[in-house]
Amino acid sequence: xxxxxxxxxxxxxxxxxxxxxxxxxxxxxxxxxxxxxxxxxxxxxxxxxxxxxxxxxxxxxxxxxxxxxxxxxxxxxxxxxxxxxxxxxxxxxxxxxxxxxxxxxxxxxxxxxxxxxxxxxxxxxxxxxxxxxxxxxxxxxxxxxxxxxxxxxxxxxxxxxxxxxxxxxxxxxxxxxxxxxxxxxxxxxxxxxxxxxxxxxxxxxxxxxxxxxxxxxxxxxxxxxxxxxxxxxxxxxxxxxxxxxxxxxxxxxxxxxxxxxxxxxxxxxxxxxxxxxxxxxxxxxxxxxxxxxxxxxxxxxxxxxxxxxxxxxxxxxxxxxxxxxxxxxxxxxxxxxxxxxxxxxxxxxxxxxxxxxxxxxxxxxxxxxxxxxxxxxxxxxxxxxxxxxxxxxxxxxxxxxxxxxxxxxxxxxxxxxxxxxxxxxxxxxxxxxxxxxxxxxxxxxxxxxxxxxxxxxxxxxxxxxxxxxxxxxxxxxxxxxxxxxxxxxxxxxxxxxxxxxxxxxxxxxxxxxxxxxxxx
Amino acid sequence: xxxxxxxxxxxxxxxxxxxxxxxxxxxxxxxxxxxxxxxxxxxxxxxxxxxxxxxxxxxxxxxxxxxxxxxxxxxxxxxxxxxxxxxxxxxxxxxxxxxxxxxxxxxxxxxxxxxxxxxxxxxxxxxxxxxxxxxxxxxxxxxxxxxxxxxxxxxxxxxxxxxxxxxxxxxxxxxxxxxxxxxxxxxxxxxxxxxxxxxxxxxxxxxxxxxxxxxxxxxxxxxxxxxxxxxxxxxxxxxxxxxxxxxxxxxxxxxxxxxxxxxxxxxxxxxxxxxxxxxxxxxxxxxxxxxxxxxxxxxxxxxxxxxxxxxxxxxxxxxxxxxxxxxxxxxxxxxxxxxxxxxxxxxxxxxxxxxxxxxxxxxxxxxxxxxxxxxxxxxxxxxxxxxxxxxxxxxxxxxxxxxxxxxxxxxxxx
Numbered sequence: 001x002x003x004x005x006x007x008x009x010x011x012x013x014x015x016x017x018x019x020x021x022x023x024x025x026x027x028x029x030x031x032x033x034x035x036x037x038x039x040x041x042x043x044x045x046x047x048x049x050x051x052x053x054x055x056x057x058x059x060x061x062x063x064x065x066x067x068x069x070x071x072x073x074x075x076x077x078x079x080x081x082x083x084x085x086x087x088x089x090x091x092x093x094x095x096x097x098x099x100x101x102x103x104x105x106x107x108x109x110x111x112x113x114x115x116x117x118x119x120x121x122x123x124x125x126x127x128x129x130x131x132x133x134x135x136x137x138x139x140x141x142x143x144x145x146x147x148x149x150x151x152x153x154x155x156x157x158x159x160x161x162x163x164x165x166x167x168x169x170x171x172x173x174x175x176x177x178x179x180x181x182x183x184x185x186x187x188x189x190x191x192x193x194x195x196x197x198x199x200x201x202x203x204x205x206x207x208x209x210x211x212x213x214x215x216x217x218x219x220x221x222x223x224x225x226x227x228x229x230x231x232x233x234x235x236x237x238x239x240x241x242x243x244x245x246x247x248x249x250x251x252x253x254x255x256x257x258x259x260x261x262x263x264x265x266x267x268x269x270x271x272x273x274x275x276x277x278x279x280x281x282x283x284x285x286x287x288x289x290x291x292x293x294x295x296x297x298x299x300x301x302x303x304x305x306x307x308x309x310x311x312x313x314x315x316x317x318x319x320x321x322x323x324x325x326x327x328x329x330x331x332x333x334x335x336x337x338x339x340x341x342x343x344x345x346x347x348x349x350x351x352x353x354x355x356x357x358x359x360x361x362x363x364x365x366x367x368x369x370x371x372x373x374x375x376x377x378x379x380x381x382x383x384x385x386x387x388x389x390x391x392x393x394x395x396x397x398x399x400x401x402x403x404x405x406x407x408x409x410x411x412x413x414x415x416x417x418x419x420x421x422x423x424x425x426x427x428x429x430x431x432x433x434x435x436x437x438x439x440x441x442x443x444x445x446x447x448x449x450x451x452x453x454x455x456x457x458x459x460x461x462x463x464x465x466x467x468x469x470x471x472x473x474x475x476x477x478x479x480x481x482x483x484x485x486x487x488x489x490x491x492x493x494x495x496x497x498x499x500x501x502x503x504x505x506x507x508x509x510x511x512x513x514x515x516x517x518x519x520x
Numbered sequence: 521x522x523x524x525x526x527x528x529x530x531x532x533x534x535x536x537x538x539x540x541x542x543x544x545x546x547x548x549x550x551x552x553x554x555x556x557x558x559x560x561x562x563x564x565x566x567x568x569x570x571x572x573x574x575x576x577x578x579x580x581x582x583x584x585x586x587x588x589x590x591x592x593x594x595x596x597x598x599x600x601x602x603x604x605x606x607x608x609x610x611x612x613x614x615x616x617x618x619x620x621x622x623x624x625x626x627x628x629x630x631x632x633x634x635x636x637x638x639x640x641x642x643x644x645x646x647x648x649x650x651x652x653x654x655x656x657x658x659x660x661x662x663x664x665x666x667x668x669x670x671x672x673x674x675x676x677x678x679x680x681x682x683x684x685x686x687x688x689x690x691x692x693x694x695x696x697x698x699x700x701x702x703x704x705x706x707x708x709x710x711x712x713x714x715x716x717x718x719x720x721x722x723x724x725x726x727x728x729x730x731x732x733x734x735x736x737x738x739x740x741x742x743x744x745x746x747x748x749x750x751x752x753x754x755x756x757x758x759x760x761x762x763x764x765x766x767x768x769x770x771x772x773x774x775x776x777x778x779x780x781x782x783x784x785x786x787x788x789x790x791x792x793x794x795x796x797x798x799x800x801x802x803x804x805x806x807x808x809x810x811x812x813x814x815x816x817x818x819x820x821x822x823x824x825x826x827x828x829x830x831x832x833x834x835x836x837x838x839x840x841x842x843x844x845x846x847x848x849x850x851x852x853x854x855x856x857x858x859x860x861x862x863x864x865x866x867x868x869x870x871x872x873x874x875x876x877x878x879x880x881x882x883x884x885x886x887x888x889x890x891x892x893x894x895x896x897x898x899x900x901x902x903x904x905x906x907x908x909x910x911x912x913x914x915x916x917x918x919x920x921x922x923x924x925x926x927x928x929x930x931x932x933x934x
Contacts, residue, residue: 288836299835299836299837300835300836409694409695409696411695412662412664412696413696414664455665458631458665458667459665459667459761461631461670462664462667462669462670465667465669465670465673466667466669471673472632472670472672472673472674472676473674475670476631476670476674479631483862484861484862487860487861488860491858491859491860492858494857494858494868495834495835495836496833496834496835496836499827499834500827500830503826503827503828504828506900506901507562507900507905508761508762510863511562511899511900511903511905512630512759512761514631514633514635514903515633516633516863517575517633517634517635518631518632519674519678
């Protein structure tokens with residue numbers, strides 16, 4: 001069996017794990033990042049895209065609020081290409097208590113979160129679709145953040161500093177020698193081959209799946225309460241500013257404009273298993289009603305896709321009883337020191353947290369590792385830029401179109417919705433060496449626009465077949481897999497124009513191409 | 521207010537079939553349509569019934585076994601046969617079709633499935649691979665909507681000896697040319713000669729030659745037969761992603777027939793409401809630009825399409841409506857509307873307007889419904905879309921032509 005050696009093994013390829021790998025590689029540690037699937041395929045790729053100002057937490061969770069205030073400012077500097085400066089509004093809807101606004105302002109002052117109360121008229125002028133019945137409005141520096149871009153930028157940055165990124169490598173066991181974790185056994189999920197990693201240190205950044213990893217070290221009593229949240233992407237930017245309900249955090253109270261869509265979120269439902277989080281029709285209905293409260297006419301707008309993510313809310317039996325509502329668990333993070341807690345060394349687990357604070361979380365866990373190793377290597381992620389973020393320019397909505405317009409007739413446009421040209425697509429397919437069109441989707445946003453791959457996915461399957469020299473069987477399997485994956489996110493919201501689109505897509509994939517009956 | 525014997529709403533295959541059949545029988549016909557029809561999306565192979573749910577070899581026989589709520593149950597096997605015969609006659613001169621209800625042909629799709637279909641344009645007929653064969657698939661690299669190597673690979677897996685040849689010809693020097701752009705290029709004899717010259721030397725003796733369905737738009741017959749001659753082998757077209765060149769050819773033939781028979785077409789006319797007298801519609805209101813225009817009529821053929829074309833809509837509270845006249849829509853399930861597996865039979869698939877045997881919706885004496893607006897079928901899964909449109913469009917015309925009762929209340933102005 002092959003054995004890899006490294007200083008640091010990072011488990012989990014979400015924003016936290018990629019952030020840890022970037023941090024660790026920047027400090028000069030030889031680093032390996034592993035994930036059982038593709039990067040950002042778990043919680044990071046399934047959130048609403050909100051770069052928190054901290055406003056959401058100022059009343060209920062002041063520590064989390066302060067972290068957000070600081071990290072929001074840092075991320076705008078270090079990963080500007082992943083962030084759009086949309087700004088944010090907290091609005092008191094007709095159903096909310098106007099006095100919460102005063103508590104909100106007090107909380108903002110304590111957290112040093114810059115905010116300003118503006119008149120209802122001014123708020124409606126800025127966001128014409130907002131519910132005209134709102135009673136108060138406050139500005140905050142919310143933004144939107146592209147999780148895939150972020151994770152890929154961090155992973156590429158880590159690679160550039162020598163890290164190895166092993167996607168589709170599942171940890172099937174941790175190696176425990178004496179009172180320390182000394183590495184892990186991995187299984188390549190694509191080939192079935194197993195390999196060992198010998199590591200000086202292992203960092204568990206697997207979020208909602210962290211308890212499963214901890215158990216492999218023979219440690220009991222650490223649990224994760226998977227808090228399921230559903231989100232719906234609407235086909236248009238119904239607002240250009242992040243809109244939050246100014247109330248205690250509840251369901252369906254955030255609308256985030258990101259890229260060409262806006263995303264409403266979210267719910268918080270205790271789930272039994274982080275891998276079993278189906279979206280129900282009732283949840284969709286409730287979310288649409290919540291949207292209606294923020295933006296009247298929401299139900300008449302076109303929904304694009306719905307998905308669920310799962311928060312990594314920790315429950316440590318040694319620390320106290322579980323919270324009744326997953327929303328009452330603090331959104332701050334903590335490094336679980338397994339030496340102190342369990343007498344197991346060279347192994348740390350990140351618990352809790354949220355995407356906005358991924359950098360701080362990475363810093364904290366790598367700092368803790370350095371302390372245990374007795375090495376003094378300062379964190380550099382607050383000032384270093386990962387690739388494509390060096391110019392300091394924040395992402396703007398028209399940037400892809402601007403680049404495309406320069407060479408409109410020089411190359412084929414494969415995905416019209418997301419403006420993806422053939423060269424970029426082929427280059428990404430080659431770089432990633434993947435046979436999976438869904439991986440390409442996450443890297444490029446291929447097939448994520450209004451037609452949900454209706455036109456580009458047959459093209460991409462044909463191109464992938466050529467670029468990767470796939471067999472017809474593999475290419476067709478990839479096409480079928482993509483169709484199933486997109487259907488999963490579409491069927492619960494199929495009404496109005498999106499049903500119309502889905503029927504056109506059925507026409508193409510069933511009536512015209514008959515993908516179902518290509519030989520298996 | 522103008523007055524017409526028949527107003528046809530919609531200009532897809534169903535609407536055009538009804539309009540042409542009626543106009544050529546002497547009726548004064550007005551077609552109102554929002555835009556060009558779904559012909560421009562459809563490969564315009566006449567898929568009558570391909571799966572039920574196993575693959576259908578003899579569509580004529582299988583027709584008699586469809587469920588009572590299926591549109592074919594209203595038309596009947598003889599009605600479908602009559603429609604197909606009429607259609608072949610209508611297309612014969614310009615863009616002939618081959619095939620019948622006796623046996624389904626098996627034609628390759630652009631991804632390499634073999635799709636059962638009853639009748640196809642002669643430009644596609646050599647693609648019938650029921651008896652096997654050797655195929656060389658010619659691809660055009662600048663056409664992103666057709667991938668020859670993938671098609672050939674999958675055909676090979678189905679036991680057909682197939683391989684791909686790709687050409688780098690680029691009309692007008694553009695990197696991104698869609699199927700219509702290539703079809704215009706193939707109208708040019710010089711372009712065809714260049715294609716033939718690049719392909720002919722690379723062909724095996726027994727190979728037939730597949731092209732994307734872009735072999736000419738103005739005169740496809742000439743383009744196709746000339747290529748067949750130059751290559752000295754059977755040549756056939758395989759439909760591409762939309763826009764559909766074969767669909768445009770069909771629409772052009774039928775539109776021209778309609779024009780010659782005195783029928784009128786108004787596009788950008790969105791039908792939204794009617795004037796009624798008891799169970800009869802006496803006029804349709806259509807929005808043209810910013811104006812509402814009312815057109816009087818004795819009969820209405822409603823062929824505005826299903827959910828894909830906007831003839832039917834479903835709102836976020838799962839209420840379905842027929843958009844033009846507000847006809848009752850049936851079949852929306854109370855419980856599960858969709859299954860989580862994409863290729864499963866979907867409970868929503870059969871939603872549409874329910875009609876009686878003469879295609880009348882409940883409570884409407886002189887309105888007939890044709891095409892994808894009708895419920896009871898799952899056109900793309902069972903491969904019946906264009907078959908239903910053709911059969912019901914034709915049937916609607918027959919009902920009107922065969923109506924013994926005077927078709928209007930006495931005294932209606934003309």
